Amino acid sequence: MVDIKGLTVKKNENFSEWFTEIVQKAELADLRFxxxxxxxxxxxxxxxxxxxxxxxxxxxQKKGHKPYWFPTVIPESNFKKExxxxxxxxxxxxxxTHGGDKELExxxxxxxxxxxxxxxxxxxxxxxxxDLPFKTYQRAQVFRYETKATRPFxxxxxxxxxxxxxxxxxxxxxxxxxxxxxxxxKEVLHDNFGLPFLFFERPAWDVFPGASRTFAADVLNPDGKxxxxxxxxxxxxxxxxxxxxxxxxxxxIDKYVYTTCYGPSISRIFASVVIVHGDDKGLRFPWDIASHxxxxxxxxxxxxxxTKARELEEKLSSFCDVVIDTSDKSPGEKFNLWxxxxxxxxxxxxxxxxxxxxxxxxxxxxxxxxxVSEKDLIKHILNIKSxxxxxxxxxxxKVFTNKIVDSRTLDSMKKLIESxxxxxxxxxxxxxxxxxxxxxxxxxxxxxxxxTKLEKEIATGNCIVCSKPAKCVVYxxxxx
Amino acid sequence: MVDIKGLTVKKNENFSEWFTEIVQKAELADLRFxxxxxxxxxxxxxxxxxxxxxxxxxxxQKKGHKPYWFPTVIPESNFKKExxxxxxxxxxxxxxTHGGDKELExxxxxxxxxxxxxxxxxxxxxxxxxDLPFKTYQRAQVFRYETKATRPFxxxxxxxxxxxxxxxxxxxxxxxxxxxxxxxxKEVLHDNFGLPFLFFERPAWDVFPGASRTFAADVLNPDGKxxxxxxxxxxxxxxxxxxxxxxxxxxxIDKYVYTTCYGPSISRIFASVVIVHGDDKGLRFPWDIASHxxxxxxxxxxxxxxTKARELEEKLSSFCDVVIDTSDKSPGEKFNLWxxxxxxxxxxxxxxxxxxxxxxxxxxxxxxxxxVSEKDLIKHILNIKSxxxxxxxxxxxKVFTNKIVDSRTLDSMKKLIESxxxxxxxxxxxxxxxxxxxxxxxxxxxxxxxxTKLEKEIATGNCIVCSKPAKCVVYxxxxx
Numbered sequence: 001m002v003d004i005k006g007l008t009v010k011k012n013e014n015f016s017e018w019f020t021e022i023v024q025k026a027e028l029a030d031l032r033f034x035x036x037x038x039x040x041x042x043x044x045x046x047x048x049x050x051x052x053x054x055x056x057x058x059x060x061q062k063k064g065h066k067p068y069w070f071p072t073v074i075p076e077s078n079f080k081k082e083x084x085x086x087x088x089x090x091x092x093x094x095x096x097t098h099g100g101d102k103e104l105e106x107x108x109x110x111x112x113x114x115x116x117x118x119x120x121x122x123x124x125x126x127x128x129x130x131d132l133p134f135k136t137y138q139r140a141q142v143f144r145y146e147t148k149a150t151r152p153f154x155x156x157x158x159x160x161x162x163x164x165x166x167x168x169x170x171x172x173x174x175x176x177x178x179x180x181x182x183x184x185x186k187e188v189l190h191d192n193f194g195l196p197f198l199f200f201e202r203p204a205w206d207v208f209p210g211a212s213r214t215f216a217a218d219v220l221n222p223d224g225k226x227x228x229x230x231x232x233x234x235x236x237x238x239x240x241x242x243x244x245x246x247x248x249x250x251x252x253i254d255k256y257v258y259t260t261c262y263g264p265s266i267s268r269i270f271a272s273v274v275i276v277h278g279d280d281k282g283l284r285f286p287w288d289i290a291s292h293x294x295x296x297x298x299x300x301x302x303x304x305x306x307t308k309a310r311e312l313e314e315k316l317s318s319f320c321d322v323v324i325d326t327s328d329k330s331p332g333e334k335f336n337l338w339x340x341x342x343x344x345x346x347x348x349x350x351x352x353x354x355x356x357x358x359x360x361x362x363x364x365x366x367x368x369x370x371x372v373s374e375k376d377l378i379k380h381i382l383n384i385k386s387x388x389x390x391x392x393x394x395x396x397x398k399v400f401t402n403k404i405v406d407s408r409t410l411d412s413m414k415k416l417i418e419s420x421x422x423x424x425x426x427x428x429x430x431x432x433x434x435x436x437x438x439x440x441x442x443x444x445x446x447x448x449x450x451x452t453k454l455e456k457e458i459a460t461g462n463c464i465v466c467s468k469p470a471k472c473v474v475y476x477x478x479x480x
Numbered sequence: 481m482v483d484i485k486g487l488t489v490k491k492n493e494n495f496s497e498w499f500t501e502i503v504q505k506a507e508l509a510d511l512r513f514x515x516x517x518x519x520x521x522x523x524x525x526x527x528x529x530x531x532x533x534x535x536x537x538x539x540x541q542k543k544g545h546k547p548y549w550f551p552t553v554i555p556e557s558n559f560k561k562e563x564x565x566x567x568x569x570x571x572x573x574x575x576x577t578h579g580g581d582k583e584l585e586x587x588x589x590x591x592x593x594x595x596x597x598x599x600x601x602x603x604x605x606x607x608x609x610x611d612l613p614f615k616t617y618q619r620a621q622v623f624r625y626e627t628k629a630t631r632p633f634x635x636x637x638x639x640x641x642x643x644x645x646x647x648x649x650x651x652x653x654x655x656x657x658x659x660x661x662x663x664x665x666k667e668v669l670h671d672n673f674g675l676p677f678l679f680f681e682r683p684a685w686d687v688f689p690g691a692s693r694t695f696a697a698d699v700l701n702p703d704g705k706x707x708x709x710x711x712x713x714x715x716x717x718x719x720x721x722x723x724x725x726x727x728x729x730x731x732x733i734d735k736y737v738y739t740t741c742y743g744p745s746i747s748r749i750f751a752s753v754v755i756v757h758g759d760d761k762g763l764r765f766p767w768d769i770a771s772h773x774x775x776x777x778x779x780x781x782x783x784x785x786x787t788k789a790r791e792l793e794e795k796l797s798s799f800c801d802v803v804i805d806t807s808d809k810s811p812g813e814k815f816n817l818w819x820x821x822x823x824x825x826x827x828x829x830x831x832x833x834x835x836x837x838x839x840x841x842x843x844x845x846x847x848x849x850x851x852v853s854e855k856d857l858i859k860h861i862l863n864i865k866s867x868x869x870x871x872x873x874x875x876x877x878k879v880f881t882n883k884i885v886d887s888r889t890l891d892s893m894k895k896l897i898e899s900x901x902x903x904x905x906x907x908x909x910x911x912x913x914x915x916x917x918x919x920x921x922x923x924x925x926x927x928x929x930x931x932t933k934l935e936k937e938i939a940t941g942n943c944i945v946c947s948k949p950a951k952c953v954v955y956x957x958x959x960x
Contacts, residue, residue, distance in 0.1 A: 075514055096575065098577065108515060
């Protein structure tokens, strides 16, 4: 059912249409389900996202997070316990009001995020300083009644994520967790998925409802807009007080815990993987998350070709997933299909290859054809395997790094933003007293102050807007 | 937080309390979440259920099922397309009616099952006989507003399952799928999870709303009640017609497809794993689904013991998951804990073991202590690994087989049912004309006619109720 003609739009010419086309043609999601903003995720995305879940979960478990499955619904009363949280989320909550014919005694929220579910259990589970740190996570879907326009994978009304919820004895421990979350983001999003990002502390005017400080990774799209990927929050202690989460310290004194949460959305990160690595031929996936690694395309129906294909599959199956294309499409259509689908290696198998015992490979990291004698095949593919993800990372890092540029005036910033860059500049303050200058940037350039890096950068010179001495270095970009 | 005193109730004396106690003490689920019938699944169950999902999904993928993620919500209008389905499910549907402050244009069901979601997409995806068979599945939570009493894992208002949905050109192909589903049940539930079961075709009066024929596996609890595990259905073609799922056959003629579905509920199957393998010490898990395989318990805090424990962990970690208990509990409490938690092997490590270089192992398959010299440890544990699940299966098969007994009179049936058996007998008919006799059985014994086996059994003699010549062999048992 795939349109084997491949993509008709170039990524760098019209990114938005390219993305729409690749979602449809590579069969990542079907948008025709009859509830607005909800997707049907198809095998080509689900198989990859399952691997992404697995890598992220293993990483979190290694860092001591324990897995839970909480109910999908949260009573309205839980929601109302913390004022800024309820204010931030209520406009976007889907409400369950009836069971069968009966009106429920209390409305239930389809969870938009689960602080108010985890925290009431934390209050039951945490007793003593010995229980801390208490580090959890769950794999779950969350639901947001979005009033903005939805876009497949990037902003849907139901999305697939992981949320970690942790409790600590001190604020310092909570801040350490933020740094650990940043490390997790680096290890998984960058090193496993090949996504370059900047990890910011958001300005004071841009924190999560209920948080005291918010941190987040921004990934860049080719249209010059950044997209927020995992964010991590230091939650206001108001929350621990509202839910009465206390522990006894070493001296037997009751104290409230400090909490953090971290929310990598797998379906949204998948979008970044598609966008960052995809090219004009279609998808490309880092080796460890590709659903298949090698596609063998027999050119013709000769039984000998199929036999050879099965023989190669057998040889390779101990270290990679192989698919053999025995469909009745033309060779050209098959080539297009597997390039579109993002399989790292294609082996084209015709009479010529059979006779010469030399195989023809096409590798998607370098988009290069290679010839290899049959007896060296395993070694060759193991070699490609070892460098495939590194090649994608090298390419994406280079694109990203080149897009981060310094500016000292609003005029040059405007031009740089228009040509799709992330702009670094001196700025007066990311506390509330800097909000006005950020608004000026917004008016002049259409871009936002995304925040400051966690690794301290020393500001020299003046604020790009108000010319007061710069207290910090901020990054400015357009966003979704 | 675990009560390390272990279980206080014996499984065969008071099964119901034993189950309640093990759910709580082994920290499988917390029932204190403030929405009736919804659980918080804890790490001790989630880690196991994740492995169960993985084994079931791999098996389904090998058989050609492709994974999808459908929306959690289904519009009310989809639901109303097929009359018997809407009648069967509507009393148990949770309804989403509002997004933020706004009333939605159409009510959305929290899916109780997803035929009405998949089928509308099948109508878009299936075009030709070449697209058939079309075999899908999804991992998902489903929601049922139960009016019966809920029980953790066994009957909850939200549960975690897999549902397969398939379309075929002919009814014969659909029936073949039922047999394949039975094989999957055998391979996963029995061979991987160690659960003995009988696979029945249900009587005509006991089919799924919207199905023409229903099949299901029954697993036996120690109280003599069976619990329905995966059921599989041949769906009425009314459904394909209602959703207009047609394909062009080889002659270009439009035909309606035949559909099947299969619904293994992982959270419910987990309950059977707990119930069937658990004993008076606590949980036992087949090797492949145990969250940890070896618990090392240093007896004392001597640094040398911890060093040795780490050394053993290092040695074993290539083929099993090891946990070292460095808590400040007493040795006895630690022993109880790891037996309760169902870790297959415990290694007790004291000064004596350190000096003699002989280790003391406790294995949960045989509940037996074994002594092994340190240099043979790996070999010994590999050996336990190879026979562990088989030992559990042998034990559970034996219990199960002994509980299946023949009867020729209602009086003897009554006694056999009361002493916790599944009764096999001749029966007049599992078509609707047999319903009255089934009702007589229900009145006399409190048990149900569960159905006939798929493998043909030859009936001799007469119906146990009406004395007409028996047309089939049925199995009778109490159920939940």
